[in-house]
Amino acid sequence: PAALELVALSKRYGATTAVDAIDLRIAAGTYCCLLGPSGCGKSSTLRMIAGHEAASEGDIILGNQNVTDLPPARRGTAMMFQSYALFPHLTVIDNVAFALKMRGVDKATRRRRASELLDLVAMTPYAGRLPTQLSGGQQQRVALARALITEPQILLLDEPLSALDPFLRIKMRAELKRLQRELGITFIHVTHGQEEAMALADLVVLMNGGRIEQMGSPREVFNRP
Ligand code: ADP
Ligand code: ADP
Numbered sequence: 001p002a003a004l005e006l007v008a009l010s011k012r013y014g015a016t017t018a019v020d021a022i023d024l025r026i027a028a029g030t031y032c033c034l035l036g037p038s039g040c041g042k043s044s045t046l047r048m049i050a051g052h053e054a055a056s057e058g059d060i061i062l063g064n065q066n067v068t069d070l071p072p073a074r075r076g077t078a079m080m081f082q083s084y085a086l087f088p089h090l091t092v093i094d095n096v097a098f099a100l101k102m103r104g105v106d107k108a109t110r111r112r113r114a115s116e117l118l119d120l121v122a123m124t125p126y127a128g129r130l131p132t133q134l135s136g137g138q139q140q141r142v143a144l145a146r147a148l149i150t151e152p153q154i155l156l157l158d159e160p161l162s163a164l165d166p167f168l169r170i171k172m173r174a175e176l177k178r179l180q181r182e183l184g185i186t187f188i189h190v191t192h193g194q195e196e197a198m199a200l201a202d203l204v205v206l207m208n209g210g211r212i213e214q215m216g217s218p219r220e221v222f223n224r225p
Pocket of ligand 1 (some may be wrong): 013014017019036037038039040041042043044045110
């Protein structure tokens, strides 16, 4: 079954066509990397799927529901940002529970769910700390838990590893892959790193000038043995 289908999806900013009538189908449980040069439309595509940006034309279908006109919280998607997107004045556990608070979930349930997610990313001992008291990799794991707490069918990741040093980047890559396998959900991960896509992706979608230039397995797209 397709987890995500984009049908003739376009985004224009004034005279600029950022995304130019793209068609894409992604099967459930796929780790998809969206790759391409700066300005090719990756982030615009991600923001339209998340609902943070309206589509200019076309449709976004998640599962079997057309979500093109739904608000972000009702799409079954979640977005993971770089670590600095954590709320600096909230503790780790409150950061993780944030989306549930916004949704009016009671405190006991929020605590329980947030604890489960902290456990999943091995951050339970840090529940009471503030983000500034964590390393970059730890902040990243908290950001991941925060995104996963709404139980999204699709997790959208916008260059999630680019703020990390090379060592942590490799380590977090493995964590992302493990979690994606464990949870069985669809990941759509924007990156401009070919190595990163090579290590993570089941499916590579290569964009250029607002269009999909190529897609396939990393081997097919990068033409490697
Ligand atoms: P990428 O993520 O691949 O770097 P973007 O989706 O951010 O690409 O941008 C695609 C194109 O749309 C670029 O030409 C960019 O300058 C333009 N663009 C992106 N966001 C905006 C915006 N809010 N207003 C005007 N132009 C934008
Ligand atoms: P959603 O998942 O519904 O988009 P988020 O909790 O991810 O909501 O918030 C979206 C963005 O708004 C975050 O990346 C964050 O930078 C900013 N933001 C929202 N509320 C606050 C806050 N209280 N303090 C700092 N930043 C905030």
